[in-house]
Amino acid sequence: MPQIICIALILMGHEWRYSALAGGFAYAAAIFSFLGGVWWGQALASGRATSGAYVIAVIPSLLALALFLPWTFGWEWPGPALFYLGALILGSPLIDRALGYAAPDFLRLRWHLSIGLGSLTIALGFLSDRVI
Numbered sequence: 001m002p003q004i005i006c007i008a009l010i011l012m013g014h015e016w017r018y019s020a021l022a023g024g025f026a027y028a029a030a031i032f033s034f035l036g037g038v039w040w041g042q043a044l045a046s047g048r049a050t051s052g053a054y055v056i057a058v059i060p061s062l063l064a065l066a067l068f069l070p071w072t073f074g075w076e077w078p079g080p081a082l083f084y085l086g087a088l089i090l091g092s093p094l095i096d097r098a099l100g101y102a103a104p105d106f107l108r109l110r111w112h113l114s115i116g117l118g119s120l121t122i123a124l125g126f127l128s129d130r131v132i
Contacts (some may be wrong), residue, residue: 082125090118
């Protein structure tokens with residue numbers, strides 16, 4: 001829902017459109033980072049995780065931070081960062097599947113949610129030219 005509100009504000013030309021763009025990035029980055037925590041928890045609960053699973057669980061937070069850095073330094077942002085973040089979210093269920101800790105029902109839900117959030121985040125990337 002937050003991404004839809006952000007898209008609507010941008011399409012309406014609302015004065016908060018730049019804030020909506022930043023908010024859409026922040027929401028997607030927070031959710032992507034949260035997925036790492038889910039992977040960490042699933043690995044811990046399984047009792048059969050190797051250290052590699054815990055390393056993988058930290059990567060989403062580091063990637064989200066790295067995608068935020070261009071904005072903080074005034075480089076080309078936000079379009080590319082939103083495209084990359086959306087693509088990472090779209091592909092994140094593949095990590096769930098590769099780790100092998102997720103229940104089938106959870107994995108099915110993850111696909112639906114990731115396709116929705118990833119696609120809407122990429123849409124924000126396409127709309128970023130209307131803001132800046």
